[in-house]
Amino acid sequence: MTTATGTRWARLGLARSGVGPLLALAVAGVAFSATTATFFTADNLSLLLDQSVVVGLLAVGQTLIILTGGIDLANGAIAVVGTIIMARHAPGQGAAVSLLAALTVCTALGTASGTLVARLRLPPFIVTLGMLAVVAASGRLYSQSRSYPVDAALLVVSGRQLPLGPIALSHGVLGLLLVYAALWYMLRQTAWGRHVYAIGGNQEAARLMGIPVNRTLLSVYAGAGLLYGLAAWAALGRIPNADANAYQTANLDSITAVVIGGTSLFGGRGGVMGTLLGTLLVSVLRSGLTQAGIDALYQDVGTGILVVAAVAVDQVARRGQK
Amino acid sequence: MGGSQLLFTWPPFMARLALAAAVIAGVAGAAGACSRKAAPAPEARLRIGLVTKTETNPFFVKLREAAAERARQQGAELIALSGKFEGDNEGQVAAIENLIGKGVKGILVTPSNSSALVGAIKRARDKGILVTALDTPTEPPDAVDGTFATDNRQAGRLQGAWLKQALGGRAAKIVMLDGVPGGGTDTQRHQGFLAGFGIEENDQAIVGRAHVYGDQSKAHAAMENFLQAHPDVNVVYTINEQVARGAYAAIAARRATGAILIGSIDGACTGVSDVKAGKLGATVMQFPTRMAEQGIDAVVEYARTGRRPAGFIDTGVQLITDLPHPGLEARDTAFGLASCWG
Amino acid sequence: MSASPVLAARSLKKRFGHVTALDDTDFELMPAEILAVVGDNGAGKSTLMKILSGALAPDAGELLLDGRTTTFRGPLDARQKGIETVYQDLAVAPAMSVAENIFLGRELRCPGLMGTVLRRLDDGAMRRQAAAHLSALSVGIPSLSQSVETLSGGQRQAVAVARAAAFASRLIILDEPTAALGVKESAAVLAGIRRIRDRGLAVVLVSHNMPQVFEVADRIHIQRLGRRAATVTPQSHTMSEVVAILTGAASFSGGTAETLTNVE
Numbered sequence: 001m002t003t004a005t006g007t008r009w010a011r012l013g014l015a016r017s018g019v020g021p022l023l024a025l026a027v028a029g030v031a032f033s034a035t036t037a038t039f040f041t042a043d044n045l046s047l048l049l050d051q052s053v054v055v056g057l058l059a060v061g062q063t064l065i066i067l068t069g070g071i072d073l074a075n076g077a078i079a080v081v082g083t084i085i086m087a088r089h090a091p092g093q094g095a096a097v098s099l100l101a102a103l104t105v106c107t108a109l110g111t112a113s114g115t116l117v118a119r120l121r122l123p124p125f126i127v128t129l130g131m132l133a134v135v136a137a138s139g140r141l142y143s144q145s146r147s148y149p150v151d152a153a154l155l156v157v158s159g160r161q162l163p164l165g166p167i168a169l170s171h172g173v174l175g176l177l178l179v180y181a182a183l184w185y186m187l188r189q190t191a192w193g194r195h196v197y198a199i200g201g202n203q204e205a206a207r208l209m210g211i212p213v214n215r216t217l218l219s220v221y222a223g224a225g226l227l228y229g230l231a232a233w234a235a236l237g238r239i240p241n242a243d244a245n246a247y248q249t250a251n252l253d254s255i256t257a258v259v260i261g262g263t264s265l266f267g268g269r270g271g272v273m274g275t276l277l278g279t280l281l282v283s284v285l286r287s288g289l290t291q292a293g294i295d296a297l298y299q300d301v302g303t304g305i306l307v308v309a310a311v312a313v314d315q316v317a318r319r320g321q322k
Numbered sequence: 323m324g325g326s327q328l329l330f331t332w333p334p335f336m337a338r339l340a341l342a343a344a345v346i347a348g349v350a351g352a353a354g355a356c357s358r359k360a361a362p363a364p365e366a367r368l369r370i371g372l373v374t375k376t377e378t379n380p381f382f383v384k385l386r387e388a389a390a391e392r393a394r395q396q397g398a399e400l401i402a403l404s405g406k407f408e409g410d411n412e413g414q415v416a417a418i419e420n421l422i423g424k425g426v427k428g429i430l431v432t433p434s435n436s437s438a439l440v441g442a443i444k445r446a447r448d449k450g451i452l453v454t455a456l457d458t459p460t461e462p463p464d465a466v467d468g469t470f471a472t473d474n475r476q477a478g479r480l481q482g483a484w485l486k487q488a489l490g491g492r493a494a495k496i497v498m499l500d501g502v503p504g505g506g507t508d509t510q511r512h513q514g515f516l517a518g519f520g521i522e523e524n525d526q527a528i529v530g531r532a533h534v535y536g537d538q539s540k541a542h543a544a545m546e547n548f549l550q551a552h553p554d555v556n557v558v559y560t561i562n563e564q565v566a567r568g569a570y571a572a573i574a575a576r577r578a579t580g581a582i583l584i585g586s587i588d589g590a591c592t593g594v595s596d597v598k599a600g601k602l603g604a605t606v607m608q609f610p611t612r613m614a615e616q617g618i619d620a621v622v623e624y625a626r627t628g629r630r631p632a633g634f635i636d637t638g639v640q641l642i643t644d645l646p647h648p649g650l651e652a653r654d655t656a657f658g659l660a661s662c663w664g
Numbered sequence: 665m666s667a668s669p670v671l672a673a674r675s676l677k678k679r680f681g682h683v684t685a686l687d688d689t690d691f692e693l694m695p696a697e698i699l700a701v702v703g704d705n706g707a708g709k710s711t712l713m714k715i716l717s718g719a720l721a722p723d724a725g726e727l728l729l730d731g732r733t734t735t736f737r738g739p740l741d742a743r744q745k746g747i748e749t750v751y752q753d754l755a756v757a758p759a760m761s762v763a764e765n766i767f768l769g770r771e772l773r774c775p776g777l778m779g780t781v782l783r784r785l786d787d788g789a790m791r792r793q794a795a796a797h798l799s800a801l802s803v804g805i806p807s808l809s810q811s812v813e814t815l816s817g818g819q820r821q822a823v824a825v826a827r828a829a830a831f832a833s834r835l836i837i838l839d840e841p842t843a844a845l846g847v848k849e850s851a852a853v854l855a856g857i858r859r860i861r862d863r864g865l866a867v868v869l870v871s872h873n874m875p876q877v878f879e880v881a882d883r884i885h886i887q888r889l890g891r892r893a894a895t896v897t898p899q900s901h902t903m904s905e906v907v908a909i910l911t912g913a914a915s916f917s918g919g920t921a922e923t924l925t926n927v928e
Contacts, residue, residue, distance in 0.1 A: 036551070039550075041550075044550045047546055047547075047550060050546075051546065054539070140377070145378045145379065145380045145383045145664065146380060146592065146664065147538075147564070147567070147592055189782075189784050190783045190785060191771040191773070191783070192783075194764060194768060195768075197757060197760055198757040198768055198769075201757035201759050202755070202756070202757055202758065204755070205757060206757065206768075206769075207739075208751060209755050209768050209769040210739065210743055210769040210770075211768065235539070238539070238542060238571070239567070239571040241571070243538050243564060245378070245379070245536060245537060245564060246537055246538045246539045246564075247539050248407070249535075249540075268757065268758070268760075269759040286543065286547060287547045290544070290547035290548060290550070290551055291547070291550060291551040293551070295531070296533060296544070297533070
């Protein structure tokens with residue numbers, strides 16, 4: 001009886017509507033506010049949002065791909081290439097052109113993964129693992145192992161602050177929220193979104209039901225690539241400097257955010273709002289534990305526990321439905 | 323043949339064997355191309371392996387370029403391999419095994435982890451290959467035939483001493499941004515800084531400490547969080563200049579650049595430029611070119627005479643700042659920009 | 665029997681390497697009838713069904729839809745020609761709701777700019793229509809917004825059948841729809857199949873379950889060794905006679921008469 005209700009709760013609450021991550025976020029927020037003087041301040045809350053922008057944008061693309069039952073290990077590397085393209089070409093070709101070029105290249109790289117996954121039916125893990133190696137190495141060759149400072153206003157615009165009462169929100173944060181709202185709408189309110197979920201739930205069934213599986217998968221990977229390009233743009237707003245060694249663990253950070261947010265790694269269930277909460281939760285944990293004076297390695301321990309807990313909840317939820 | 327009799331009196335058997343091989347190779351080469359008879363024939367086919375931590379860090383790029391150039395001057399062939407990322411021990415072990423298979427005379431290695439490569443290095447040395455550490459010592463240090471490196475402790479000490487003097491009499495609030503947990507270089511710089519600043523590991527003055535893996539984005543986020551917790555931070559120790567750049571971005575965003583001193587280590591051209599622009603207070607330059615050249619020379623010497631280097635050979639460091647303090651030998655950024663790498 | 669078949673096949677052949685799955689199979693489905701297809705494993709039932717639903721193309725032979733020769737370029741093509749298929753392993757998206765599943769791949773958009781520009785889905789309309797389709801089959805589903813994976817096997821099957829019935833204009837192919845169901849649930853699904861027939865659609869029912877076949881089928885197509893061994897009716901033959909034909913214990917010779925040999 002208790003397991004049944006527990007399972008039901010997990011199914012209806014945690015796994016589906018993001019109540020779990022929301023609850024964890026609330027608990028962490030209250031705990032850190034109570035134990036430290038510096039956590040619950042307008043300044044720190046703005047900062048938390050700022051720190052979530054780049055990983056948040058990577059994670060929203062990652063969410064789309066994971067919802068189809070895939071995974072993307074190359075997203076951080078793709079974004080880093082984006083930053084290098086912008087930074088290298090802004091002085092010569094102008095900021096707008098270099099921005100456009102970077103977004104185009106990132107979209108193309110996503111499309112390349114998507115083509116291999118959709119048309120050749122290769123496993124996404126392998127495809128993007130290969131993509132990671134290729135893109136990371138190309139980025140380093142292309143950057144000639146140097147880092148490039150950026151000063152074009154257009155490229156660092158995401159770092160500009162907009163004061164809203166006591167809290168200053170950066171353009172990057174507003175952009176992030178806009179992107180999440182748009183993707184929430186696309187996933188929940190359009191046929192495309194239904195198809196993304198259906199493909200992740202049962203790809204063969206989706207095909208039999210006449211869903212354009214290949215076209216949808218391709219659009220998911222291409223769209224994710226574009227989102228990685230936006231992440232690259234936001235990254236320059238954070239640090240106005242493109243460096244091939246940056247964001248080396250961003251792929252795993254984005255997967256962490258998605259999983260903590262309650263999206264199933266098996267595909268077909270979850271959503272972007274959970275991912276936003278997952279991203280914030282990781283930032284809150286890092287910030288709060290730092291304010292509390294706890295060693296950085298424990299922050300990784302905390303994040304790891306959250307990931308395992310989230311996956312466990314997902315498994316329980318799935319088992320409950322079998 | 324009389325010459326080979328004489329050689330018998332020289333100590334290491336493997337070295338002797340190797341030299342014999344080199345002589346034969348040289349003779350073969352000379353027989354093939356008479357015009358080259360006058361050239362120092364024994365080294366003509368000398369192969370030297372280089373294993374760096376990564377292929378992309380500008381420091382290792384410079385090291386590789388300098389090694390290749392010196393090898394060319396010496397008439398040797400350089401085979402450069404590397405790990406895939408900082409901490410890629412398996413990749414470095416595979417690279418060493420690969421080089422053993424290629425029949426190199428000597429291997430210059432910058433170990434990612436001080437102890438992880440010791441087994442592979444022993445296998446190479448058992449085959450008569452000279453193995454020399456560059457940039458990072460091994461643990462134990464005598465696992466290799468000598469180490470050509472920056473005295474990282476000294477580098478850390480100079481950073482610490484400069485920051486201490488620049489701070490003047492004010493009470494220190496220190497953030498330390500380290501590299502990889504357990505990394506040999508990282509630990510030495512860290513301890514050198516403590517010694518140079520005149521504090522202990524658990525001193526109250528240290529308000530924050532994080533491992534940021536040489537990643538500017540991690541350094542940035544860590545510094546932001548430390549500044550939230552301790553807005554009165556006034557000294558930032560950084561493991562290298564990429565990390566310093568991330569820390570600077572966090573500090574600049576809070577418009578606290580005047581109040582916070584950042585020190586760093588490396589001497590890359592972008593880092594020296596940051597010092598010149600006043601973003602960093604000082605950096606400690608190291609000299610990858612010297613490591614590479616001295617390492618190559620050691621292998622050539624070994625091939626010729628069988629003599630092995632031993633112990634720690636310091637390739638030197640130089641404090642670079644435009645705000646010198648008496649009693650602390652420093653050069654300005656003009657010198658720095660002329661001798662920087664990357 | 666005087667009407668022309670909705671769907672017919674003449675001399676279908678299909679080989680997979682050395683295996684001949686279909687060897688000159690004929691097939692006729694009349695309007696508004698339930699045609700059961702029975703046969704032993706390996707008789708070519710599922711190959712025949714895949715050809716009829718567009719999932720496989722025959723090596724030889726022709727397909728006639730309302731008397732006109734046709735070919736199917738794929739399941740989607742067959743569906744556009746009015747043929748819906750309910751697969752044995754239930755092509756449903758488990759985490760999605762009942763209404764979402766019924767309209768999957770054929771979603772309705774809002775009228776006006778919301779639909780054309782923002783491509784917003786009309787969930788209300790889809791839910792109302794889904795409810796209508798389900799009640800037409802007298803299927804009781806607690807809630808249309810419930811995810812399919814929370815339903816019982818019978819309810820899931822009912823959703824799949826309702827989905828097919830909602831969009832089929834000519835016929836529905838059901839592959840072992842009751843194989844995983846209990847007695848009560850099976851009865852409900854069979855009742856739903858009868859209702860579909862009564863609304864004028866033709867139904868092809870692939871089944872191993874003889875009592876069920878005799879309960880609902882108008883005619884029975886008996887497949888044996890890649891050919892149609894006979895077409896009989898529940899009135900003309902007994903269950904054991906049908907079993908005898910499909911196992912080869914008895915043979916069948918033309919018309920409605922039959923000759924039985926070696927019946928145990």
